[in-house]
Amino acid sequence: MNVSTDTPRGDASSTARTSFPFAALVGQASLQQALLLAAIDPGLGGVLVSGPRGTAKSTAARALAELLPEGELVTLPLGASEERLIGTLDIETALRDGAVKFSPGLLAKAHRGVLYVDEVNLLPDSLVDALLDAAASGMNTVERDGVSHSHAASFVLIGTMNPQEGELRPQLVDRFGLMVELENCFDPNVRQAIVKARLAFDADPRAFRASYATQQAAYVQRIHAARERLPQLAFDDALHEHVSRVCIDAAVDGLRADLVMLRAARALAALEGAAAITVGHVDHVAEAVLRHRRLNRETDTHARHASPPPAQQETRDSTEAPDAKTKPGSEGDWGQLPPEVAGTIHVKGVIPLPAKKR
Structure with missing residues (x-):
């Protein structure tokens, strides 16, 4: 059913x-x-x-x-x-x-x-x-x-x-x-502008909103007009080529970034009332499309190649044999781990266990 x-x-x-x-x-x-x-x-x-x-x-x-x-x-x-x-x-x-x-x-x-x-x-x-x-x-x-x-x-x-x-x-x-x-935000001027706007809104929301009524209405009209214009904007081959190059350079996984970048560029062109989607529209939205897709890869790569903290490095260097010619994980000693210093505690008054009777 x-x-x-x-x-x-x-x-x-x-x-x-x-x-x-x-x-x-x-x-x-x-x-x-x-x-x-x-x-x-x-x-x-x-x-x-x-x-x-x-x-x-x-x-x-x-x-x-x-x-x-x-x-x-x-x-x-x-x-x-x-x-x-x-x-x-x-x-x-x-x-x-x-x-x-x-x-x-x-x-x-x-x-x-x-x-x-x-x-x-x-x-x-x-x-x-x-x-x-x-x-x-x-x-x-x-x-x-x-x-x-x-x-x-x-x-x-x-x-x-x-x-x-x-x-x-x-x-x-x-x-x-x-x-x-x-x-x-650590810019004093921007912080002051944000706080002043918020205080003005809290003091008299009706008057504050009235002062932005014209701009708000313009946003509503722009969104409506952009939605109407969206299907009329097409992607040409040059745009596809540019998007592919940008996504390849960012080393993203899959093709979702390409699709989103094209659609976001089209939405921006519609918002601006442009007659065609340009490379500039693509470049303007690229960061928002790639930030979370490129970020994971960069973070993982950094983690794989980052040097250990100085204390850890010092301990590792002091525990490795000075005449070692191969590193752990290299061919010939796969899976071998470097020796580690283990702390010992001296215990007094330990009573030995009685021997087992045969």
């Missing part, structure tokens, strides 16, 4: 209208661009935002949701179950009445809006897989005992994480379309 219908969502008016304006974000140009590209083309696979506490990750997510009036901001709680995320099927009703009773989950509610996942690195892998599958395909399918139900689930996925609290598996990180890495 297979039923494929759209599922009713919550009213978009439930989205909080007291969020900090997207246009008022200070010092977050790279994050704003990545979020806008994902809003224009949700098929990019979402945006992973990494950074320490207090760098406006959740503020930016709520601000983007307000620019998508047809949707809303849906937050996935850290302890949510898979059923709450994807929805549930009432099998008893299906067997008794021959009709599928589907209870929608958060993916259905987030359709055409923003699905925000804070601390995505702390979620079970199965939940992250389901999130990324729906974000990439725009559909959610629930199957149970031969009964399935599918519904549209096109949303902007925003996952945030603090790297100090743990990392995502490389296989999951790679499936996020774009990544932005935020850092603490």
Whole structure:
């Protein structure tokens, strides 16, 4: 039995209208661009935002949701179950009445809006897989005992994480379309601008938001126009060649980086109202596409080639035989480990064990 219908969502008016304006974000140009590209083309696979506490990750997510009036901001709680995320099927009703009773989950509610996942690195892998599958395909399918139900689930996925609290598996990180890495701000002028804006918003949210109303409306119009323009932009051979070269130079695994880079460049061209996608558009989005894909490789390579700490190196040198001509692991002594200094403790008053009787 297979039923494929759209599922009713919550009213978009439930989205909080007291969020900090997207246009008022200070010092977050790279994050704003990545979020806008994902809003224009949700098929990019979402945006992973990494950074320490207090760098406006959740503020930016709520601000983007307000620019998508047809949707809303849906937050996935850290302890949510898979059923709450994807929805549930009432099998008893299906067997008794021959009709599928589907209870929608958060993916259905987030359709055409923003699905925000804070601390995505702390979620079970199965939940992250389901999130990324729906974000990439725009559909959610629930199957149970031969009964399935599918519904549209096109949303902007925003996952945030603090790297100090743990990392995502490389296989999951790679499936996020774009990544932005935020850092603490040490520029006094930028810090003052951020704090002043926040204090002004907290003091009078209505007046503060009114001062950015024109810019907010412009963002809404730009997103709408870019979505309309997106299918009209084509990829030429020169663009494909450039993207391939950039991804090969970054030594990424697979072809996902190539696909995301092309789509992100197209979304940027649509956002700018360009007549064609150029190499400049590719270069402008390349860092957000490659950061998390190239980072793992660079980190692993650095770890493999890094020298041991001085104390460890000194101990190793002092324990190796001075006349050794071969190194551990070389041909002829495969698997041999260098000797290590072992501490000894002198114990007084040890009573010897009696000899066994034969």
